[in-house]
Amino acid sequence: xxxxxxxxxxxxxxxxxxxxxxxxxxxxxxxxxxxxxxxxxxxxxxxxxxxxxxxxxxxxxxxxxxxxxxxxxxxxxxxxxxxxxxxxxxxxxxxxxxxxxxxxxxxxxxxxxxxxxxxxxxxxxxxxxxxxxxxxxxxxxxxxxxxxxxxxxxxxxxxxxxxxxxxxxxxxxxxxxxxxxxxxxxxxxxxxxxxxxxxxxxxxxxxxxxxxxxxxxxxxxxxxxxxxxxxxxxxxxxxxxxxxxxxxxxxxxxxxxxxxxxxxxxxxxxxxxxxxxxxxxxxxxxxxxxxxxxxxxxxxxxxxxxxxxxxxxxxxxxxxxxxxxxxxxxxxxxxxxxxxxxxxxxxxxxxxxxxxxxxxxxxxxxxxxxxxxxxxxxxxxxxxxxxxxxxxxxxxxxxxxxxxxxxxxxxxxxxxxxxxxxxxxxxxxxxxxxxxxxxxxxxxxxxxxxxxxxxx
Ligand code: NAD
Numbered sequence: 001x002x003x004x005x006x007x008x009x010x011x012x013x014x015x016x017x018x019x020x021x022x023x024x025x026x027x028x029x030x031x032x033x034x035x036x037x038x039x040x041x042x043x044x045x046x047x048x049x050x051x052x053x054x055x056x057x058x059x060x061x062x063x064x065x066x067x068x069x070x071x072x073x074x075x076x077x078x079x080x081x082x083x084x085x086x087x088x089x090x091x092x093x094x095x096x097x098x099x100x101x102x103x104x105x106x107x108x109x110x111x112x113x114x115x116x117x118x119x120x121x122x123x124x125x126x127x128x129x130x131x132x133x134x135x136x137x138x139x140x141x142x143x144x145x146x147x148x149x150x151x152x153x154x155x156x157x158x159x160x161x162x163x164x165x166x167x168x169x170x171x172x173x174x175x176x177x178x179x180x181x182x183x184x185x186x187x188x189x190x191x192x193x194x195x196x197x198x199x200x201x202x203x204x205x206x207x208x209x210x211x212x213x214x215x216x217x218x219x220x221x222x223x224x225x226x227x228x229x230x231x232x233x234x235x236x237x238x239x240x241x242x243x244x245x246x247x248x249x250x251x252x253x254x255x256x257x258x259x260x261x262x263x264x265x266x267x268x269x270x271x272x273x274x275x276x277x278x279x280x281x282x283x284x285x286x287x288x289x290x291x292x293x294x295x296x297x298x299x300x301x302x303x304x305x306x307x308x309x310x311x312x313x314x315x316x317x318x319x320x321x322x323x324x325x326x327x328x329x330x331x332x333x334x335x336x337x338x339x340x341x342x343x344x345x346x347x348x349x350x351x352x353x354x355x356x357x358x359x360x361x362x363x364x365x366x367x368x369x370x371x372x373x374x375x376x377x378x379x380x381x382x383x384x385x386x387x388x389x390x391x392x393x394x395x396x397x398x399x400x401x402x403x404x405x406x407x408x409x410x411x412x413x414x415x416x417x418x419x420x421x422x423x424x425x426x427x428x429x430x431x432x433x434x435x436x437x438x439x440x441x442x443x444x445x446x447x448x449x450x451x452x453x454x455x456x
Contacts, residue, residue: 004136007164008179011107011134014161021104021132023082027075029129029158033122034071036157037064043149044118051117051143053284053315058239063118066396070123073398073415074130081130081419084428092439092454095432102423104132105206106182111173111196113188114140114286115242115336120210121150124185125163127418133183134162138176141169142286174199181205183422187244188212189334190359190407208411208421210244211404212334215361217247217391218351218377220368221255228367228389229263233271235365235391237318240283241338245363245385245392248335249324251351254344261320261342265305268318276317277310284314285337291316294337300328301341326354348373352380360384360406365391384408 019025037044041064048054048063085100108128112121121139128135137154139147144167151165158164166172170192177184177199186196187210200207217236219228236247252260276282285291291314298307298319306319316338324330324341331341345351355361364383366374374388384404387394395402395414403412413421438444439451 004176010161015106015134030071047145047149050145055281067122070126078130097430099428101426103426108133108135109181109184111138111186114142117143117146120187128422130419131422133422137165209409211409212244213362213408214248215363217250217365219252221253222369223367225260226263229267231390233267236340237338250342252344254346257344297330297339300324300330362404362408
């Protein structure tokens with residue numbers, strides 16, 4: 001496979017011209033990206049339909065609309081974010097002024113997955129552009145129509161020495177990773193996250209890892225059950241459960257289990273109909289391999305809702321499982337599909353301990369009216385981010401950092417976070433030349449005593 005060195009040299013040369021650092025250029029580029037997305041909305045929706053059978057509603061809400069909002073927010077704030085920030089100087093540095101200069105890293109590599117292919121490729125790109133970087137984008141080979149379209153759109157909008165899309169599979173990424181990038185932003189699985197970090201370590205390139213895992217959803221006995229059921233059904237089955245922050249499994253208080261399950265079944269039917277094969281609007285599973293993996297999970301526990309699947313359509317209807325054990329295959333990995341196992345709890349501490357035995361989740365959801373219970377969970381369980389009395393919604397806020405912790409990832413983005421992950425914070429002290437405090441010099445009489453008066 002050919003090396004990507006030539007492309008990297010071109011991007012690095014372009015970065016060196018300083019053009020990408022000009023805030024007006026960055027704003028112009030963000031506006032171009034916005035126009036590109038808006039004016040090709042129909043093609044984007046068509047590609048997502050072909051690759052994933054994504055409905056237009058879901059495509060707009062979770063891919064197109066979310067990006068347009070993010071660009072708007074970035075454009076509104078970019079001047080403020082990119083200005084040098086004046087900060088205090090320490091007492092011993094009297095006479096000086098201190099500043100933080102955000103500066104772009106240089107050439108960024110953005111590697112994205114297939115589940116929200118447009119959003120998860122362009123959302124980090126917004127940060128890379130806003131911060132003044134050049135970027136190489138490597139979308140997933142599992143959504144070929146969308147990746148091809150992104151490559152065409154980017155090629156027609158930006159010069160390749162500034163932003164370019166490289167299509168290809170794992171091998172392409174590995175050849176790409178031999179090059180020295182100035183920052184790497186990866187969204188994908190934990191396993192591949194480790195490969196990326198190892199490759200980045202060879203060049204000491206900073207990485208942001210947006211990974212996955214099993215995100216729990218807890219429903220306490222005092223929760224508003226009907227609303228909880230609706231919001232959980234929505235967050236779990238949107239995109240057929242192929243969402244990194246989808247509730248992976250439910251933990252329901254025993255006292256309300258049956259009542260909740262009744263509401264959950266009603267909510268699933270209300271939102272997704274009682275026959276997703278007929279409605280034709282339910283997102284499909286991305287590949288035959290993923291479909292087969294998910295179908296084996298249907299043998300775990302007992303199906304209490306759904307369970308029908310159609311291999312020609314690569315579609316599995318929203319399915320709820322009970323009587324699952326922690327040893328079952330469905331609980332050994334991130335489900336990433338429309339299958340929801342339910343566990344019950346009575347003892348809060350035992351439930352918390354169980355969650356804490358597992359890797360730190362990317363998301364966690366609490367449904368409860370009790371502030372005490374909410375606070376207990378927040379205090380005792382570490383997780384990337386989440387919601388109280390909702391699911392998934394936290395990721396659409398530009399005011400909240402979005403990212404994992406521990407095995408669910410490192411670094412966070414969205415809003416100013418996206419600008420920050422692609423920026424180095426250069427701290428600079430501007431010293432006065434009008435006088436020279438003698439404090440630091442060791443050759444004076446009582447030098448140490450005087451120093452100690454300032455530095456305690
Ligand atoms: P993946 O890790 O298989 O692939 C992601 C990207 O890495 C793709 O572009 C792929 O071509 C590339 N890749 C795959 N194998 C590689 C290898 N060996 N070496 C180098 N590159 C390789 O992930 P996926 O299946 O596309 O996505 C699903 C995973 O992503 C889930 O675990 C999900 O939770 C996670 N995810 C996380 C977020 C988040 O924001 N935290 C968002 C979406 C998905």
